[in-house]
Amino acid sequence: MSLLSMMLFAASACAEETPVPAHELPEGFCYVHEVIPDVILDIRYAGTHNFVGDPIDGYEAPFAILTNEAAQALKEAADEFRAMGYRVMIYDAYRPQSAVRHFVRWSEVKDDRRMQEEFYPEFKKKSLLVDQGYIARNSAHCRGSAIDMTITDLDGNPLDMGVGFDYFGKLAWHGAKGITEEQTANRNLLSEVMQRHGFKPFEHEWWHYRLIKEPFKDGFNFPVK
Numbered sequence: 044m045s046l047l048s049m050m051l052f053a054a055s056a057c058a059e060e061t062p063v064p065a066h067e068l069p070e071g072f073c074y075v076h077e078v079i080p081d082v083i084l085d086i087r088y089a090g091t092h093n094f095v096g097d098p099i100d101g102y103e104a105p106f107a108i109l110t111n112e113a114a115q116a117l118k119e120a121a122d123e124f125r126a127m128g129y130r131v132m133i134y135d136a137y138r139p140q141s142a143v144r145h146f147v148r149w150s151e152v153k154d155d156r157r158m159q160e161e162f163y164p165e166f167k168k169k170s171l172l173v174d175q176g177y178i179a180r181n182s183a184h185c186r187g188s189a190i191d192m193t194i195t196d197l198d199g200n201p202l203d204m205g206v207g208f209d210y211f212g213k214l215a216w217h218g219a220k221g222i223t224e225e226q227t228a229n230r231n232l233l234s235e236v237m238q239r240h241g242f243k244p245f246e247h248e249w250w251h252y253r254l255i256k257e258p259f260k261d262g263f264n265f266p267v268k
Contacts (some may be wrong), residue, residue: 068108069265071258072187075107075136078114079121082107083132083199087208088142089267094162094209095149101139103268108137113188113254120240124194132201134208134250135191138184140264146178163211176247177211185262188254190242194233202229208250216247 068074076082086105087093109117113136121131149155150169163172172178183189191208195201205222206214214221217230230249237244242252 069263071110072108072137073111073114075109075114075117075133078118079131081125081130082121083130083195085132085134086267087134088138094158094211095146096155096157099142100145101141101264101266103266106267107133107135107190108187108267109190110137110187110254110258112256112258113190116241116254117190120236120242123236123239128197129194129202130197130199132193132195132199133190134193135184136189137187137263137267138182138189139266140182140185140262141266143180143182143185147173147180150178161207162209165212172211181262183253183257185264186257186259187263188257188259190252191248191250192233192252193250194229202233204229204233204249206249215249217244217249 076084084105084107086102086107088099089102089105091097093099117131124131150173153169156169159166163169163177166172173180184191193201193204193208203223203226205219205226206212213219217234219227233249234244237252241255243255245251245253
């Protein structure tokens with residue numbers, strides 16, 4: 044193989060290993076993995092491991108998208124976490140409005156309880172998830188500056204937070220009783236660092252953070268792909 048052929052082969056191999064987004068984002072948005080190269084993406088709504096049990100409308104690929112401002116603030120938090128021996132893992136970021144509508148429709152289907160044991164064991168009526176605010180009819184995620192996340196060790200193993208992402212119930216609340224001191228400390232670590240970098244926690248979800256100075260007031264509905 045000639046030197047030129049070897050160079051072209053190497054360039055092709057590198058291109059295959061790099062995630063390539065499928066389309067250009069609206070102005071003001073970016074892909075998080077392009078800002079934080081070592082971020083771990085576990086985009087649950089692009090697959091079936093979520094409280095619905097199906098891929099969610101508007102999620103065509105497992106990417107995390109944020110406004111430029113939120114991504115930069117998250118990068119600064121990720122830098123601090125990394126210095127402490129942790130990495131950032133993202134479950135969801137920007138969320139299309141079509142996904143929010145999907146969640147609400149699902150809550151009205153009484154006989155679909157496939158994922159109840161893992162995600163909402165305390166609720167006999169799915170409609171209560173909307174009534175009690177666990178599923179929002181108007182989500183901050185649609186504005187592009189909210190993120191659902193956790194932290195992992197450097198090998199990608201998530202820290203123990205007591206209950207998993209999208210657990211609907213009081214055990215997921217900040218300050219929850221019934222979890223261990225270690226689990227509480229892990230949640231506090233996540234919260235303290237994120238707040239230092241301009242994010243506000245949501246009282247009922249240990250994983251949810253919203254940029255306080257978010258640039259957009261209205262939601263969007265472009266797909267995640």
